[in-house]
Amino acid sequence: MxxxxxxxxxxxxxxxxxxxxxxxxxxxxxxxxxxxxxxxxxxxxxxxxxxxxxxxxxxxxxxxxxxxxxxxxxxxxxxxxxxxxxxxxxxxxxxxxxxxxxxxxxxxxxxxxxxxxxxxxxxxxxxxxxxxxITHMRKLEKELELHKNYLHDLVEIKTEELTEKNEKLHREIIQKEHYQKKVRQMDQLHLVGEMATGFAHEIRNPLTTVKGYLQLMSEKHDLAEYEPAISLMLDEIGKADQIITSFLQLAKDKTNNPRPIALSRIIDDMIPQLQKLGEKRKQTIKKETAAVLPRIVADPDEISEMILQLAQNGCEAMKKDETLTLRTKLKNGKVLLIVQDEGRGISEDIKDKAGTPFFTTKDHNPGLGMPICYSIAKRNGADINVESCPDGTTVAVTFHSIENACP
CATH class of the missing domain: 3.30.450.20 (PAS domain)
Incomplete structure (x- = not known):
């Protein structure tokens, strides 16, 4: 070495x-x-x-x-x-x-x-x-990581469960509030209807008497100079009578005659009347009805009245050269009537009050159109839903009582 x-x-x-x-x-x-x-x-x-x-x-x-x-x-x-x-x-x-x-x-x-x-x-x-x-330390780390992951997963699961329960509770609260609002609304409608039933006879009788005398006076030649005034008074009595009729539409116990009817056929029959309504305002009335639909079980006269009221509301919300569309469709086994206008839309506050008697945003309007529609829908097993945006308002009437046979 x-x-x-x-x-x-x-x-x-x-x-x-x-x-x-x-x-x-x-x-x-x-x-x-x-x-x-x-x-x-x-x-x-x-x-x-x-x-x-x-x-x-x-x-x-x-x-x-x-x-x-x-x-x-x-x-x-x-x-x-x-x-x-x-x-x-x-x-x-x-x-x-x-x-x-x-x-x-x-x-x-x-x-x-x-x-x-x-x-x-x-x-x-x-x-x-x-x-x-450090194997034992590594094992502890793995155990800690395992517990950490388990706790993390458990927290996520419980968070999801709580979130789902909170969302469900929130939905239930909203549904309950919506239901209570509808109940209060219907109670108001029924109250007005019951009041109208009570005083309609006492008001109509004297109005009928006055109307009869005015009609006789209009036939007198020596009263010809008063013809414009007499004609005006007769028109006003006619309006008052129509308001009384509208009041009676709100009555809870108002009798109707529900039977299987074809909704699309009722709309077809009303189109000429509705088009005249649109022509006066230089608006277009359009229909898009389903070729085949189950018959609904409802009173045809009341459904015609509801369609007319909804159409009038839609036309009053629009300007000239705009279009009102009436649709029918089948969705989830239910028949839908949809009335859509091209107006400026309504706010949430106004939408919530739409079914309240005497609430109106228009001049010379008693505010009974939508309340009448809600009453008719209730009596004929239907629900009304209103959606609105700046491009217009859509009213959807869902009929729950239908017949399986097609027209």
Missing amino acids: DIQETKKASILDKHLDLGMIIDSLPIGVLVVDADGDFRYINDLIYKAWGADPSTNRSSSVHESYTGWWRDTGERVKDGDWAAVRALTRGESSYGEVIDILRFDGTEGAILNSAVPVRDQDGVVIGAIITISD
Whole structure:
């Protein structure tokens, strides 16, 4: 052995003299020479790698070991282990966390460090490697991660359940408010109708008497100069009589005659009347009726009155050269009547009050059109829904009482 080799061996022997101290450390320690061959190894190294000292044949850091970088999950290449880098590049590495496949086939985790050993000239003559077995910590991390994921999933599930319950409750509250609003509205309609039933006879009788005398006076030649005034009074009495008739339409116990009828046919019969209504205002009345529909069970006279009222409201909401469309369709087993105008729309506040008796936004209008429609719908097993936007208002009447046979 030459002098240089003797010096290297002397330096390594100084390290090996510390064997008793190293064995007492709570970490695995491995000392290798410049070629990477094991010069000293304690039992904790074997334990960390799941190896049996009596049968293990590994003797060099240049052999193939299986591990994965914790932070990236990538496989540790043979030349990237800390011990190899310390020998070949003179690098010092501290606290590298690596998941390993042990020699006994189990999975483990180590905290790996390595520093090069140099002679007085700075030449790398070996390396010291320390390994801490952190498998138990890794297991705890996995358990914590498992519990964390479980709790996260549980929180998400419970959040979804609570959100769904809150949404359901919100829908139920809205539906209840809507129902209560409809009940109050119908109560108002019925009250007005009952009042009208009570005083209609007392008012109509004197009006009929006055009307009769005015008609007689209109036939007198010597009263010809009063003809314009008499004609005006007769018109006003006619309007008053029509208002009384409208009041009676609101009565809860108003009798009607429901029977199977073809909704599209009623609209077809009314189109000439509705078109005249549109012509007066220079508006277009259009129909889009379904070719085949189940018959609805309703009073045809009342349905005609409701269509007329809805059409009048739509026309009054539009300007000239705009179109009112009447549609019929079958949806979810229900027959729908849809009246759509091209007006400016109405606000939510006005829409909510649309069925209230005497509420109106128009001059010279008693505000009974929509209340009459709601009363007719109620008596004929139908619901009314109003949707509005700046491009117009759509009134949809859904008939629940239908006959299976088609017209």
